[in-house]
Amino acid sequence: MPLLLRFLDKAELLAASHLCLRSKAYWGYDEAFMASCREELTLTESDLINDNIVAAEDQSGLAGIAQVSKDQSGCFLEKLFVDTDRIGQGVGKQLYNWSLATARELGATELIVEADPDAAPFYERMGCERNGQAQSGSxxxxxLPRYVHKL
Incomplete structure (x- = not known):
């Protein structure tokens, strides 16, 4: 199915946040762990104002989201989540390529990714290089493994 990338709309924040939680839970985390991640995985109106957030959709609806932020400390892939029934169909790769292009447009020389350990192989396939670790926000x-993708 063809995939359309478009900026996330305010009305879709709740659906996109639920997608993030479903995608994270795909890796077998228990309810207590998922509850601790809820705040960090919830997209807000402030995120829409301050960051670049794109939705991937196809005929079946929302397939994934990606969020890129930039501040004085660097350019970060804040979120990249694919709905569980679309994993392995190229959605993540398309969202990641958008993230790289967005980071370049923002003038960044590298994209920093603090990845879920289960997603680490994906980021390595995408060309990221391991660069230490980062404290979980949740x-x-x-x-978490920290990666850098030179642009």
């Missing part, structure tokens, strides 16, 4: 004492 779970105290949990560290």
């Amino acid at each position: 779970v105290q004492g949990r560290f």
